[in-house]
Amino acid sequence: MSETKIYSRPESWMKEVHTHYCPGCGHGIAHRLICELIDEFGIQDKTISMAPVGCAAMMYDYIDIDYVEAPHGRAPAVATGIKRVYPEKIVFTYQGDGDLASIGMAEIIHAANRGENITVIFINNAIYGMTGGQMAPTTLIGQKATTCPLGRDPQLAGYPIRMCELLASLETPSYIERVSVARPKYTIKAKEALKKGFRYQMDKKGFSFIEVLSSCPTNWGLTPIKSFEWQLENMVPYYPLGIFKDFE
Amino acid sequence: MAKGRIEVSEDYCKSCGLCVAACPVKVLRISDRINMKGHRPVEQYKEGCIGCGMCAISCPDAAIEVYRISEE
Amino acid sequence: MTKVLMKGSEAIAEAAIQAGCTHFFGYPITPQNEIPEYMSAHLPEHGGIYIQGESEVASINMVLGAAATGCQVMTSSSSPGISLMSEGISYLAGSELPCVIVNVMRGGPGLGGILPSQADYLQATKGGGNGDYNLMVFAPGNLQEAVDLVQSAWDYAFKYRNPVMILADGFMGQMMEPVEIKEHKTDRGNVESWALGYYKERGNKRSLIKSMNLTPELLEEHNIHLQEKYAAMKKEETMFELVNLDDAELVIASYGTSARIAKTAISHLRNEGYKVGMVRPITLFPFPYEAFDRIPASTKHILDIEMNMGQMIDDVKIATACKYPVSFFGHCGGLAPSVEEIEAECKKILG
Numbered sequence A: 001m002s003e004t005k006i007y008s009r010p011e012s013w014m015k016e017v018h019t020h021y022c023p024g025c026g027h028g029i030a031h032r033l034i035c036e037l038i039d040e041f042g043i044q045d046k047t048i049s050m051a052p053v054g055c056a057a058m059m060y061d062y063i064d065i066d067y068v069e070a071p072h073g074r075a076p077a078v079a080t081g082i083k084r085v086y087p088e089k090i091v092f093t094y095q096g097d098g099d100l101a102s103i104g105m106a107e108i109i110h111a112a113n114r115g116e117n118i119t120v121i122f123i124n125n126a127i128y129g130m131t132g133g134q135m136a137p138t139t140l141i142g143q144k145a146t147t148c149p150l151g152r153d154p155q156l157a158g159y160p161i162r163m164c165e166l167l168a169s170l171e172t173p174s175y176i177e178r179v180s181v182a183r184p185k186y187t188i189k190a191k192e193a194l195k196k197g198f199r200y201q202m203d204k205k206g207f208s209f210i211e212v213l214s215s216c217p218t219n220w221g222l223t224p225i226k227s228f229e230w231q232l233e234n235m236v237p238y239y240p241l242g243i244f245k246d247f248e
Numbered sequence B: 001m002a003k004g005r006i007e008v009s010e011d012y013c014k015s016c017g018l019c020v021a022a023c024p025v026k027v028l029r030i031s032d033r034i035n036m037k038g039h040r041p042v043e044q045y046k047e048g049c050i051g052c053g054m055c056a057i058s059c060p061d062a063a064i065e066v067y068r069i070s071e072e
Numbered sequence C: 001m002t003k004v005l006m007k008g009s010e011a012i013a014e015a016a017i018q019a020g021c022t023h024f025f026g027y028p029i030t031p032q033n034e035i036p037e038y039m040s041a042h043l044p045e046h047g048g049i050y051i052q053g054e055s056e057v058a059s060i061n062m063v064l065g066a067a068a069t070g071c072q073v074m075t076s077s078s079s080p081g082i083s084l085m086s087e088g089i090s091y092l093a094g095s096e097l098p099c100v101i102v103n104v105m106r107g108g109p110g111l112g113g114i115l116p117s118q119a120d121y122l123q124a125t126k127g128g129g130n131g132d133y134n135l136m137v138f139a140p141g142n143l144q145e146a147v148d149l150v151q152s153a154w155d156y157a158f159k160y161r162n163p164v165m166i167l168a169d170g171f172m173g174q175m176m177e178p179v180e181i182k183e184h185k186t187d188r189g190n191v192e193s194w195a196l197g198y199y200k201e202r203g204n205k206r207s208l209i210k211s212m213n214l215t216p217e218l219l220e221e222h223n224i225h226l227q228e229k230y231a232a233m234k235k236e237e238t239m240f241e242l243v244n245l246d247d248a249e250l251v252i253a254s255y256g257t258s259a260r261i262a263k264t265a266i267s268h269l270r271n272e273g274y275k276v277g278m279v280r281p282i283t284l285f286p287f288p289y290e291a292f293d294r295i296p297a298s299t300k301h302i303l304d305i306e307m308n309m310g311q312m313i314d315d316v317k318i319a320t321a322c323k324y325p326v327s328f329f330g331h332c333g334g335l336a337p338s339v340e341e342i343e344a345e346c347k348k349i350l351g
């Protein structure tokens, strides 16, 4: 009888740390996939990331690579500064929907439009997690949040923004895909997409954008399992999974 | 059927249950124990793990490691 | 290199390149457009990179990213643009990142005007962004000084790991003057020990650059550390010029372009027998309080002259411990006090 280890806690995941994320939060899954890819590519010593403002503000406590903190929404600009100094390093941003699609809308659009050779990981949980569940630009119509207690009203707040579709209307970006981490079968695809995003950067193919449909069990008021069910039933129809742009 | 085994780092587990839901052969459950963070860690409570890794892929806290066992 | 006749903005840009600036990020705004224009044309010739950000907000954050790698990065803007940059400037100071920011001031508040002004003294020296932080702020009095200060700015920025601001005004940007731009070797110190991108060199230890700390005791400790830096700047780095101070009965306090105008007035007044001198702060932060200790016993009055509504007057009062009456004279909105006006004001005070 022999044994092969087929899954290990990633090497680039900080030793002996407990994340501050709520039980079952999608942020942890996305972090884990990033760590797995950093290990698989062997790029721990040359990957640089920015901590966003949002629940992932302290992600540098979990992923053992070079980190700089970016102001709310500004990570794509900060990444531009870094990548223009270090074209050979791997630079990625990791941003929530409030961070990227609200306060940081200008920075993400223009980084995409310049074709910065970076990888952007966009965590869409349809809510402002960190500040306690306020409405996000991605909050669904009718979805309740602490600043739309009766549910999002399009008359008042407009319709939720689909970032992949918006960015895909630009000429420059190379790769845009929306994925989910709601079930293992989706998570496997999510990892493939992230891998492609990193691969393209290494091959100097330009701007990659991967939107990850995540969850916020705490502010959605659902269990972790029910949260992912809710995501598949409500978010996926509005935010369809798939590739929106691929230079290939 | 392939055979496998898992190791749970109980102190990392937050009892979210995502792995329990993901396991195709339903060998996992939330235990009665309490870990150092106050969560009830997951446990394999019966034989039959096939070493598919679905639990590990689901885990937001990288609390599960998976081994595949071959008979030779 | 010998002296060449150059326009202010271009001299500032060329001086920066000669001091080793490799990255420039900025957004157009009058009256400083010649700086980014010059950089876009000439920085690439030296292997550097110029990028026009989509806003001042983006530009300062590009600066933040580049600064975190320990390279020599710079931006320039004018008053409303600096206001937009304030968020990033606070983060740069909190994260202890070196960079050089040029503010070619125009009249405010709000959109104000596009003509020269010194309306951002308080914003530059007392904050602008949130939190307890200070920039080093240099106020050149002529073009040669501007060139020299821009060149040494990175030495200070790296020595203290702090942003340095060159506070100029539209006159300085537009004036033509003979200047000598020397090659300048910047001392960046031990960048490897803190900057991004040296994971291997540091023995597989990552770099973490941030301003956030949710543990109050640690955040306080960080603030105390920042204050210690500012205290060291106050002790070591003040710069000022004293003009005809020895027997002065009236002492002018002024900086930048207004000091330059005052200097001409002083020479006229001296010819007429009026005992007028001047203290000209060159560093506005750290403020050269000790320069005011040199004011002689003969002094009866201090006159603060600025192109604003008197923003430096409180610092002058602190510096002189209210031992003398301090009054203000100046113009704002794009107007500068004339030599004649200053002479008349001095004569009025001296009776």
Ligand SMILES: Cc1ncc(C[n+]2csc(CCOP(=O)(O)OP(=O)(O)O)c2C)c(N)n1
Residues within 6 Å of the ligand: A053, A054, A055, A056, A072, A095, A096, A097, A098, A099, A100, A123, A125, A127, A128, A129, A130, A131, A136
């Ligand atoms: C300039 C500024 N405005 C507001 C905030 C407060 N703030 C912190 S996190 C956050 C929302 C983050 O939401 P999101 O990006 O969706 O991240 P999540 O927490 O959901 O992962 C806000 C508004 C801030 N830190 N800075």
Ligand code: SF4
Residues within 6 Å of the ligand: A020, A021, A022, A025, A026, A027, A055, A125, A129, A130, A215, A216, A217, A218, A219
């Ligand atoms: S608040 Fe929401 S997004 Fe933030 S950690 Fe908790 S579950 Fe995750």
Ligand code: SF4
Residues within 6 Å of the ligand: B004, B005, B006, B022, B023, B024, B025, B026, B027, B028, B044, B048, B049, B050, B051, B052, B053, B054, B055, B056, B066
């Ligand atoms: S490896 Fe597969 S079978 Fe074994 S516990 Fe995990 S999910 Fe269940």
Ligand code: SF4
Residues within 6 Å of the ligand: A024, B008, B012, B013, B014, B015, B016, B017, B018, B019, B020, B041, B042, B055, B058, B059, B060, B061, B062, B063, B064
């Ligand atoms: S997925 Fe991870 S954290 Fe959640 S119950 Fe399973 S082992 Fe615990």
Ligand SMILES: [Mg+2]
Residues within 6 Å of the ligand: A054, A096, A097, A098, A123, A124, A125, A126, A127, A128, A129, A136
């Ligand atoms: Mg969110």
